[in-house]
Structure formats: C-alpha cells, structure tokens
Amino acid sequence: MKHNISIWVKTIIVSSSLVFFVAAFTGCATVEKKQEKQAIDEPVKDNQITEITSSESAETVDVIIAGDGLLTYTAVKQPSPVGVVLYFPKTVFINAQNEYPVHHDPVDAVRVVAPQEKGNPLRIEIALNSDAPYEVARDGNHLKVSFPKPTVIKEAKREVAVKEEKKPALQERSRAATQLHSVETKGIEKGIRIHLAADGPISDYNAFIVDDPARIVFDVPGLKSPYKREKQIPVESEWVKRIRYYGYADKIRVVLDVDKSSLSSYAAETVPDGLIIRVGDQIQKTAVVAKSDATPEPAPAWVDRIDFLSEDAGKSTVIVGTTDPVTYDIKKGSEKNLLLTLQHANLPDYRKQPLITTRFESAVDRIIPVQTDAMKDSAVISIELREWVPYRVEQQEKLLLVHFEASSIPPKPLETAKLPDWKKVMEETA
Numbered sequence: 148m149k150h151n152i153s154i155w156v157k158t159i160i161v162s163s164s165l166v167f168f169v170a171a172f173t174g175c176a177t178v179e180k181k182q183e184k185q186a187i188d189e190p191v192k193d194n195q196i197t198e199i200t201s202s203e204s205a206e207t208v209d210v211i212i213a214g215d216g217l218l219t220y221t222a223v224k225q226p227s228p229v230g231v232v233l234y235f236p237k238t239v240f241i242n243a244q245n246e247y248p249v250h251h252d253p254v255d256a257v258r259v260v261a262p263q264e265k266g267n268p269l270r271i272e273i274a275l276n277s278d279a280p281y282e283v284a285r286d287g288n289h290l291k292v293s294f295p296k297p298t299v300i301k302e303a304k305r306e307v308a309v310k311e312e313k314k315p316a317l318q319e320r321s322r323a324a325t326q327l328h329s330v331e332t333k334g335i336e337k338g339i340r341i342h343l344a345a346d347g348p349i350s351d352y353n354a355f356i357v358d359d360p361a362r363i364v365f366d367v368p369g370l371k372s373p374y375k376r377e378k379q380i381p382v383e384s385e386w387v388k389r390i391r392y393y394g395y396a397d398k399i400r401v402v403l404d405v406d407k408s409s410l411s412s413y414a415a416e417t418v419p420d421g422l423i424i425r426v427g428d429q430i431q432k433t434a435v436v437a438k439s440d441a442t443p444e445p446a447p448a449w450v451d452r453i454d455f456l457s458e459d460a461g462k463s464t465v466i467v468g469t470t471d472p473v474t475y476d477i478k479k480g481s482e483k484n485l486l487l488t489l490q491h492a493n494l495p496d497y498r499k500q501p502l503i504t505t506r507f508e509s510a511v512d513r514i515i516p517v518q519t520d521a522m523k524d525s526a527v528i529s530i531e532l533r534e535w536v537p538y539r540v541e542q543q544e545k546l547l548l549v550h551f552e553a554s555s556i557p558p559k560p561l562e563t564a565k566l567p568d569w570k571k572v573m574e575e576t577a
Contacts, residue, residue, distance in 0.1 A: 193237050193238055193239045194214055194215070194216055194217075194218055194219065194235070194237060194238040194239070195214060195215045195216070195238065195239050195240070195241065196212060196213065196214050196218070196235065196238060196239070196240040196243070196269070196271075197213050197214060197215055198211075198212075198213040199211070199212055199213070199243075199247050199257055199259070199271070200213070201247070201249045201251070201254065201257070203251050203296075206295060206296060206299045207293045207294060207295055207296065207299070208249070208251045208252070208253065208254045208293070208294050208296060209291050209292065209293045209294075210249070210254065210257055210273055210291070210292045210294075211289055211290070211291050211292075212233070212271065212289065212290045212291075212292070213288065213289050214238075214288045214289070214290075215288065216288055217288060217497065218235060218238065218288065218290055218497075219235065219236055219237070219238070219497045219500055220233050220234060220235050220283075220290065220497070221233070221234045221268075221453065221500055221502045222234075222281075222283055222292075222452075222454055223454060223455045223456075223502065223504075224281070224454060224455070224456045224457075225457055225507075226278075226456075226457055226458060226459070228274060229274075229275045229277065229278050230272055230273050230274045230275050231272075231273045231275070231281050231292065232270060232271070232272050232273075233270070233271045233272075233273070233283075233290075233292070234268040234269070234270055234500075234502070235268050235269040235270075235271065236268040236269075236500055237268075238268070238269045239269065240259055240261075240269060243259045243261075244259065245258065245259060246258050246259075247259075252276055252277070252296060252297050253275045253276050253277050253278075253279040253294050253296070253297060254273060254274075254275060254276070254294055255274045255275060255276050256273075256274045257271065257272070257273050257274070258271070258272040258274065259271055259272075260272060273292060275294070277297065279294045279295060279297075279300060280294070280295065280300075281293065281294050283452075322347050322348070323347050323348060323349070323350065323351065323369065324345035324346055324347035324348060324349045324367075324369075324370055324421060325345075325346060325347065325369060325370065325371060326345060326346045326370070326371050326373070327343060327344070327345050327367075327370055327371065327372050327373065327392075327394075327399055327421075328344045328345060328346065328373070328421075329344045330342070330343055330344070330378070330380060330390060330392055330401070331344060332380065332382055332387075332390070334384070335425065335427065336427075337427050337428040338386060338412075338425055338426055338427015338428060339382065339384050339386050339387050339425070339426050339427060340423060340424075340425050341387070341390065341403070341423070341424040341425075341426070342418075342421060342422075342423055342424075343365075343367070343401065343421045343422040343423075343424070344420055344421045345370065345420060345421035345422070346420075347419075347420070347421075348417050348418065348419055348420075348421070348422075349367055349370065349417060349421050349422035350417045351367070351368060351369065352365055352366065352367045352368075352415070352422065353365070353366045353368075354366075354413075354415060355474050356410045356411075357474060357476060357490065358407075358410070360404070361404070361405050361406060361407040361409070361410055362402050362403060362404055362405065363402075363403040363405055363409070363410065363413050363424075363426070364400065364401070364402050364403075364474070365400070365401040365403075365415070365422075365424065366398050366399075366400050366401075366542075367398055367399045367400075367401070367422070368397060368398040369397070369398065370394075370398060370399045371394060371399070372392065372393065372394030372399050374393075374394070375394075376393065377391055377392070377393035378391070378392055378393065379391050385406065386405060386406060386409045386412070386426045386427050386428075387403050387404070387405050387406075387409070387426055388404045388405065388406070389403075389404040390402070390403055390404075391404070395539075395541060396541065397541075397543075403424070403426065405426065409426050409427075412426060412427060412428065413425065413426045447491045447492055447493045447524040448469040448470045448471040448472070448473050448489075448491065448492045448493070449469065449470045449492070449493050449494075449495060450467065450468070450469055450489065450492060450493070450494045450495065450498055450516065450526055451468050451469065451470055451495075451498075452466065452467065452468025452469075452546075453465075453466070453467055453468075453498060453502065453514065453516055453528070454466040454468075455502055455504050455507070455509075455511065455514060457504075457507045457508065457509055460553055461508045461509060461510075461552075461553030461554060462509075462550070462551065462552060462553050463504075463507065463509035463510065463511050463550075463551050464548055464549065464550050464551070465487075465511060465514055465528070465530055465548070465549040465551075466546060466547070466548055467487065467489070467528055467546070467547040467549075468545055468546050468547075469489065469492055469545050469546075469547075470545065471545065472542070472544055472545055473489045473490060473491060473492045473547075474489075474490040474491065475487060475488060475489050475490065475540075475542070475547055476488045476490070477540055477549070480529065482535065483531060483532045483533070483534065483535060484529060484530070484531055484532065485529075485530040485532065485538070485549075486527055486528075486529055486530075487527065487528040487529075487530065487540075487547070487549060488525055488526070488527050489525065489526045489527075489528070489547075490524075490525055491524050491525075492524065492525065492526045493518070493524060493526065494516055494517075494518035494526040498516050499516055499517070499518065500516070501513055501514065501515040501516075502514040502515075505558060505559050506558050506559060507558055508553075508557070508558055509533075509551065509553075509554065509558070510532050510533050510534065510536040510551045510552065510553065510554035511530060511531070511532060511533070511551060512531045512532060512533050513529075513530075513531040514528065514529075514530055514531075515528070515529040515530075515531065516528055516529075517529060530549065532551075532554075533554045533556045534554050534555065534556050536551055536552045536553070536554055537551075537552045538550060538551045538552065
C-alpha cells in the first residue's frame with residue numbers, strides 16, 4: 148500500500164512539473180507572439196520638426212526649420228495674403244507655438260497650422276510684408292527658406308532695367324535675326340532642306356532630339372513669329388513628316404516630326420538670312436561620327452523645385468525647377484489630366500509627394516510627381532485639372548513654367564474638400 152501511494156505521489160509531481168513546463172513554454176510563446184504582433188502593428192514614426200528660428204545677413208532674411216531627420220516638404224507661393232506655405236506630410240511639431248514673430252522685411256511672421264484631419268500635412272506659413280522671391284535650401288536635417296531684402300530686390304531690378312536699355316543697341320550692332328519671315332522646305336538628294344528665313348543670321352539656337360515620338364527640336368531665343376498661333380507645314384517625306392513652329396514671349400520653337408532613323412541625321416548652318424537645317428541619309432554618316440566624337444553625355448538633371456503659384460483672376464502657374472536645363476514633353480493624359488515629362492531627369496524621393504491645390508481659385512487640383520524604376524531617367528509631373536483650360540509652357544533655363552487660364556469651377560469649400568491620404572494618391576497615380 149505504501150508502495151502504491153509513493154508511485155501515485157511521484158506521478159502527481161511529474162504531471163505537475165509537465166503542466167508547469169507546458170504552461171511556462173506556452174506563456175513564453177504567447178509573449179513572443181505578442182511582441183511580434185506589436186512590432187508588426189507599430190506605426191512608422193513620423194518625422195518631427197524640433198525648432199523654428201530666423202536670422203538675417205546683409206542680403207537675406209532666413210527662416211530655419213530644424214528636424215530630427217530628413218524633412219519632406221512642398222513649397223507653395225500664395226498671393227493673398229502674400230506669403231509662402233510649406234506642407235510637411237507625415238510630420239509632427241510637438242510643443243510648437245502658433246506664431247513666431249520675425250519683423251525683418253520682407254518677412255513678418257511664421258505660423259504653424261496643425262492638420263485638422265488625420266493624413267493631412269502639417270502646414271507652416273511664412274507671412275510676408277511685400278511680395279518677394281524665395282529659395283529653399285537643405286542643410287542636413289535643416290531647411291533654410293531665404294528671402295532677399297527689399298534693397299537687394301531693388302538693386303536687381305535696376306540692373307535688369309539697365310540691361311534692357313542696352314539690349315536694342317547690342318542687337319543692332321550684331322544684326323542678329325529678330326523676326327522670322329517664313330519656313331520653307333526643298334527636296335535634296337536623299338534628304339530635305341529646311342530654311343528658317345529671317346531678317347538676319349540665326350547663330351544663337353539650341354537643338355535637341357526627343358525619342359518618342361521622334362522629333363528634332365530647335366529653340367531660337369530672341370526671335371519673334373509673325374503668327375499668334377502654331378503653324379504647321381505638312382511635308383510627308385521619307386525623313387520629315389511635318390514641321391511645326393510657334394512663338395513664345397522670348398523665343399521660337401521649331402519642331403520637326405521625323406522618322407526615328409533621322410534623329411541622328413541632321414545638321415544646321417547659319418546663313419545671312421536665317422538658318423538652314425538639313426535632314427537625310429547623306430548627312431547621317433558625318434553627323435553620327437561627329438556625335439560619337441563629342442563629349443560624353445552629362446549626368447541626368449535633378450528636380451529641385453516643384454511649386455504652385457496662384458495668380459490674379461483665377462490664373463495659376465506650376466513651376467518645376469531642375470539643376471540643369473532639360474528637354475521636356477507635355478501632352479494630354481486624359482480629359483482632365485496633363486502630363487509633363489522631363490527627359491534625362493531624376494526625381495528625388497522627398498519630391499515624390501503630391502501637392503493638393505483644390506482650395507485655391509485655380510484650374511489646377513493636384514500636382515503629382517512620379518518616377519518609377521521602369522521610367523529610368525524620365526520623370527513625369529502629372530497635373531490634374533478641375534476642367535480643361537488653355538495653357539502655355541515657358542522654359543527659362545532651369546525653370547519650366549506651365550501657365551493656366553482661370554477655371555469656371557470654384558474651389559471646394561474647406562469643410563467639403565476631401566483631401567486623400569498622401570500615400571493613397573501616390574499609389575493610385577503609379
């Protein structure tokens with residue numbers, strides 16, 4: 148009997164130990180799973196702005212926005228009240244003041260506006276006493292927004308005025324072409340000859356090619372067109388299908404719609420009465436050799452500025468800045484969508500954030516920068532419109548300006564404007 152009791156006690160002890168062991172193991176597994184789930188469910192940490200300060204030098208007034216990491220932003224110039232607004236998606240500013248007085252012309256104050264709805268960006272408004280250009284520079288985790296002082300702006304305007312006064316005299320002395328008379332075509336052996344007939348020699352021009360669709364483009368600064376609209380000349384030759392030319396405020400652009408085989412088979416020659424362009428098989432042999440002997444193709448430019456400018460009477464401008472001048476293409480993507488493609492250009496990750504403009508009195512609703520791996524070194528700025536309105540593109544060295552006429556559709560009121568999540572917008576666009 149004692150023996151049986153001893154065996155029964157030992158069995159209970161062993162069973163209890165097993166139960167304790169299993170319970171302990173299960174408990175550890177539960178804790179591990181809990182920790183793993185917490186790690187999975189833990190949200191990505193928002194960027195954080197830590198401080199806003201201001202400083203001034205002999206030429207500029209600077210607003211410095213400091214962060215604990217690389218800050219993503221979009222800057223917008225607003226005309227009324229005049230100022231600059233910076234949007235910071237997925238960013239917080241703990242213990243921020245509502246207003247930071249500056250009182251150094253042209254900057255009056257800096258205001259912080261927290262997002263009213265989840266997913267909307269933090270807004271920092273820089274109020275100005277008077278209209279002034281600005282520049283945003285990145286220094287590590289800091290952003291410096293610089294405004295030239297009124298005296299500097301006045302001096303710059305004076306220098307421009309002096310240059311404008313001298314310009315007619317310089318043009319007359321060089322006798323460079325200022326007026327385009329006509330564009331004439333003539334067949335040559337295995338090619339075509341195009342004469343840009345003008346009131347003088349055309350020696351200052353920029354020529355480049357676009358692969359898809361195949362085009363050879365000539366930009367001639369300082370030349371005026373006799374027509375207010377685009378002119379088209381059907382050619383329908385083996386090399387050139389059509390010629391289009393139109394005048395901007397500061398130049399004429401001539402576009403040759405060509406066969407892809409002609410992209411490397413063109414040459415241009417300045418003549419006393421304009422410019423001669425030749426496209427054809429006979430030119431290809433020498434043109435390709437000359438191109439291969441040229442300096443290596445430069446590295447792609449970087450998009451370093453995307454701005455929206457709301458102007459008087461509902462007009463607006465989308466501004467895209469690059470580190471170097473770029474070739475671009477603009478075309479209608481859909482009924483209310485315009486696609487601005489930048490050739491040989493890269494879009495930094497911090498620029499891949501949409502700019503929502505639904506509450507501005509403008510034809511533009513959203514500006515969405517896009518670049519995927521498949522696009523290689525081409526970047527697209529997708530401009531979503533409230534309705535289709537007339538527009539024009541202006542290129543000023545490293546700036547592309549897309550000017551839009553006013554829209555008949557008013558902006559959405561603040562309480563009904565449904566601004567989508569930034570990430571969702573980017574995913575839908577891609």
